[in-house]
Amino acid sequence: MALAACRRILTEEGFRALTARRVAKEIGYTVGTLYLIFKNFDDMILAVNGETLDDLHDSLKQATGGHGNSTEARVRALCEAYLAFAVSQRARWTLIFEYELPAKAAIPDWYGKKIMRNFALVEHVLEPLMEDRPQKVREISRALWGGVHGICILALTGNLDVTGVNDVRPLLGILIDNFLCGLRSTR
Template sequence: MGRRNDHNPEEFNELVLTQVEEFLTHLPASQLSLRKVAKMIGYAPSTLIHTYKNWSMLLLKVNARTLDRLMATLTPLEQKFTDPEQRLYAIAEAYCAFACKQPHLWTLVFEHKLPAGMDIPDWMQHRINQLFSLVANCLTGMNSQVNAEQTLLSANTLWASVHGITLLALDDKLSLNTNTNPNEMLVDLLDNYLLAWKSAQGEKR
């Protein structure tokens, strides 16, 4: 029989999320389930449903903490690198390194799908916006003549490319060409993209 009332809500939430994170340190989310989590923490599955409403929301809470850790890794680079171009290179490298260090947690952030009709909660959207703001701020620092809408589009485009290189690195697809590695590809991407960005004028590039 599952234990009840052993933890207050905050303690219970920490217990659950820490256990899921520990599991994802070693194995992918595809091997995890609500019932398995309940068994690991010694509670009935119904307690998890009562707390998180559904399995998807529990995973979204895990993803939020992963993004918090990612931001905690990237944010200090704003002070370390005052030059926006150097900072962007550092952010890209740190992003890839974070994903390679915690591949299952990182992958869950992007593979997790919300149930049909469910919108991304504000607290999760805020975290996503923070990540892209780091990139957009670097672009603005390099060229403030481009308007905010185009800057955000370019930040999304650029980071989608960084994300793709990171994904290939995790899938070990880069080993098909022994002359390349993720960091070299990131530098090549940024070198070429930023060359055009720094010379951009007006509202459109």
């Protein structure tokens, strides 16, 4: 109930409207009740982000299906699905990376697992390209994901518009092309 309310507020009013009292009103309770469900506000954010990570996982998984048996096409589809999710679920996606600073060491296990599941998708798609060096898959997948992630961030924070670039997809294409080239050449 509370999480559904958070999702609604985020998508309809942005993440600056996500306050404890606002969520409480949305579900017809008082702010005090919210603190019986969640330990504190950060705890609620964490739960919201957990849901977002699950939805992201679903979107990414769906994107890796099909595309014939071309591995590179699947990589492209995965990256583009990540960008599409970031754009369409902007506020929820942003919240994941803009609200985890306070208690650094307090990232719970279940949350780490949700992050890992998404990385696992990237690894799985990249694996066919790296059968000869499976021990490198972990690093390579993180490097690729980090790169894609950075382009999404720059796009959504407006740091690209200001420099005269208004469509991110070509940038994403360039990054992926070059990355795949590197993978091919070092095989």
